[in-house]
Amino acid sequence: MVAKKSIKFIAVLILCSITAFASDEKNNHKGNKIDSPTEIKEYIKHHLKDSHDFHLFTNNETGTHVSFSLPVIVWTNNGLKTFMSSAFHHDDNGEVIVDQGDTRLVKLHSKIYELDNGASTVSFDEHHHPTNAHKVLDFSITKSVFGMLLAGLLMLLGFGALARGYKKGKVIPTGFSRVLEPLVLYVRDEIARPNIGEKKYKKFMSFLLTVFFFIWILNLLGLTPLGFNVTGQIAVTVCLALFTMVIYMFSGSKDFWAHTLWMPGVPVILRPILALIELVGFIVIKPFSLLVRLFANMTAGHFVVMSLIALMITMKEAFGPVASTGMSLVLALFISVIEILVAFLQAFIFTMLSSLFIGMAVEEHDHH
């Protein structure tokens, strides 16, 4: 109990220490509420993107943003630069230039650009692309990375406690661990075992369990008002799918490669064509289906929930404030409940398909 309390205390302390309440007077929409459809669209689009600070809310009347600033770590032409994201003063239009000695950086549409040598302001072409600045490799602790770290921390705490319980000799876990144990059993008995096979599933359990809970927790975090959209970042889902692909490509059995590259039982002429199809299937199509499914589901979910919440503003003219708010509330609640299901479902499907593909790769045929 003491250990648990101290961990909670430290977590709160860390959160407080990185909190920076920044107030910024240079706001474009000063005195302007976000109430037009274009603004709402922009707002949702902005939310779906990753961001460099942890934005909680903005008071447009006074132009006050309340947010955590997060560390920015970028690899520029002049080496590694680190500073806090508060240096951008919540600017996202490339107007605030952060001077890091020999490098000038701007933030534009949630991306950090490095200005070319000699340039002092960003100039744009007709598609609003910067002409005198280029993107940098951005290893920042963005909101998504922060979400991942948070999910990882939660997993380590929760499942670490479960593991410690067993180590202490408890056969039946108590407290919150009792909730976690059936989930672990579920992944093992319903996902890994039937798809990979009794003999080989153990090797892949660490990956499958980690990915399942990682995705699930991140999906659920996305439903909180904190507004994480980690599993809706294409880079994240690409990475997850690539992990699956690398794992099943490197653990393929002899039979798997024999069947993939030189399919027995079909005419020899067809075999190279089949090999090509199979290889493309395993290297491109299967990971692509994994990454797109997760990305699209989560992005769509966030989009729909936010749009429904925005109904209360967009429909105010047509139905009046009470009706539009009520409608928005009911619909948003309904979709949120579905999203809770989807959060689990997408984690389940990703893990399920991963273990299915792994199962295909490690399968050994004893006939022929």
Next chain:
Amino acid sequence: METLLNDFSVGLFVMQALILLILILLMRKFAWKPILGALDSREEGIQNALDSAEKAKMDMENLQADNLKMLQEARTEREEMLKEARDMKNKMIEDAKKEANETASKLITQAQATIESEKKAAIADLKSQVAILSVEIAEKVVRTELSNKDQQLKLVETMLGEKSLN
């Protein structure tokens, strides 16, 4: 598609890969291995307990079967012993009867033989007695009747003839 590619952040990808890799390793070390190990050993324990219960049940059944068998055996043995005893009894009675019969018949034969010999002895004795008597009678007769020779001879002849009838 273009915006999708534009949204793809290499840095985020690298961070995610790193975090996921580290998380998998950490979770394997601190969570999954001990948890799965404990679950496995618990399941094994349950399986063992079930197996041993099943075995105990089987043992019990075997024991009961053995008991039943032993009881059956004892019963048949008893039956056999009883039968034997009954047979022996019958045989003894039979033997005794036989022996008794034999003894009786022996005794009877003996008795008969004795009776016969006694009879013979008695007859012989009688004969000798008769002879003596005859002789005495003859003496007397001879003494009285010796005067008449003819009469004497006639008498002797008659007497002898009577004698031979015996």
